[in-house]
Amino acid sequence: MIAIPARLTVAQLIPALDSGGAERCVVDVAQAVVRAGHRSLVISAGGRLTEELVAGGSEHIARRIGRKSPFVLREAMWLRSFVQAEKIDLIDIHSRVPAWAAWLAFGMGQQKPRPALVTTVHGFNRPGFYSRIMTRGDVVIAVSDAVRTFLQTHYGEGTQDCVTVIPRGVNTEAFAWQRQVDSEWRERFFQEFPECRHRHLLTLPGRLTRGKGHRDLLRLVSRLQQRGHSVQGLCVGSGDGHSGYVRELQSMAGNLGIADRVSFTGVRNDLPEIYAASSLVLSLSTKPESFGLVVAEALSMGRPVVGYAHGGVAEQLRISFPQGAVQPGNLQQLEDRVSAILSGHTSPPTAPQTIGTAEMTGKTVAIYERLVGQRCL
Numbered sequence: 256m257i258a259i260p261a262r263l264t265v266a267q268l269i270p271a272l273d274s275g276g277a278e279r280c281v282v283d284v285a286q287a288v289v290r291a292g293h294r295s296l297v298i299s300a301g302g303r304l305t306e307e308l309v310a311g312g313s314e315h316i317a318r319r320i321g322r323k324s325p326f327v328l329r330e331a332m333w334l335r336s337f338v339q340a341e342k343i344d345l346i347d348i349h350s351r352v353p354a355w356a357a358w359l360a361f362g363m364g365q366q367k368p369r370p371a372l373v374t375t376v377h378g379f380n381r382p383g384f385y386s387r388i389m390t391r392g393d394v395v396i397a398v399s400d401a402v403r404t405f406l407q408t409h410y411g412e413g414t415q416d417c418v419t420v421i422p423r424g425v426n427t428e429a430f431a432w433q434r435q436v437d438s439e440w441r442e443r444f445f446q447e448f449p450e451c452r453h454r455h456l457l458t459l460p461g462r463l464t465r466g467k468g469h470r471d472l473l474r475l476v477s478r479l480q481q482r483g484h485s486v487q488g489l490c491v492g493s494g495d496g497h498s499g500y501v502r503e504l505q506s507m508a509g510n511l512g513i514a515d516r517v518s519f520t521g522v523r524n525d526l527p528e529i530y531a532a533s534s535l536v537l538s539l540s541t542k543p544e545s546f547g548l549v550v551a552e553a554l555s556m557g558r559p560v561v562g563y564a565h566g567g568v569a570e571q572l573r574i575s576f577p578q579g580a581v582q583p584g585n586l587q588q589l590e591d592r593v594s595a596i597l598s599g600h601t602s603p604p605t606a607p608q609t610i611g612t613a614e615m616t617g618k619t620v621a622i623y624e625r626l627v628g629q630r631c632l
Contacts, residue, residue, distance in 0.1 A: 564580035
């Protein structure tokens, strides 16, 4: 029987805590570590999720651990001293630069004594020597079967024994099945975005970056308008640091004659309500998503999702809503699938197969406890 210390000290490493799937995962896991009676620390440069992290009982250590520069050696020296001083039992690493800092500090397995090391792989990083570091943990957590297959394909069958798949969890209370929005929220939203009233909302969540497929959304809105559908494209996400790209999108909308048919909301704290008010949710990333949390959240609510069928998005659509799967970049197929949904010719999604946040974080904490317990034998 494995002996688990009564109280672990767990540190997670991530470059920043602004927004995104990996950042959300770190906060959720940190809260679960605290609920399990352990000490939780997160080392990052900080960001908008820091306040929530600390409110949940974790400690935040402000450090630019993800900075891509020769300073990674200095971060490694600091990390080694910090881990020894704080008696950290386990480190979960969520990005490549922090992983290199840990490797320089502890040899990623060679130097002892050292903490247990977990790497959580959130994406399809370019294969090669630099990215291989994410396969060097005592345990490697992949956020989808697609990520596990990617790791095994590019880094050999030697990764098979150490890779564990724990899909991203959905907050099933917030993103509840068949959730409805109340009239007060609806009225506030339409006062803020009056152009959305009485139109089918086609919602594309995600940061306003070139890889998220906003240009295809604009082309879709234009095509559907010509087809007689009354639609409004809704771009939900931060455009911070990408103002030039936002201006390009606005100019493109004007050239297509749909300037009044696209709304940019910025970062929102009411995504469940927006999903519930939407006719459908889109996932149009030009590169495969490792998991596709947006898809999981929308399907968890029973909302139709139309997305490019690659990576983790393809996995989820195949199980819960195959009618929404579109060949990546096929605008005609995209138009036809969305039109069929808006016209009522497509059956709604079935109950999703995604796991809840509690299950995801519970499995993760169990790995932490088991790994540290084995090292105590």
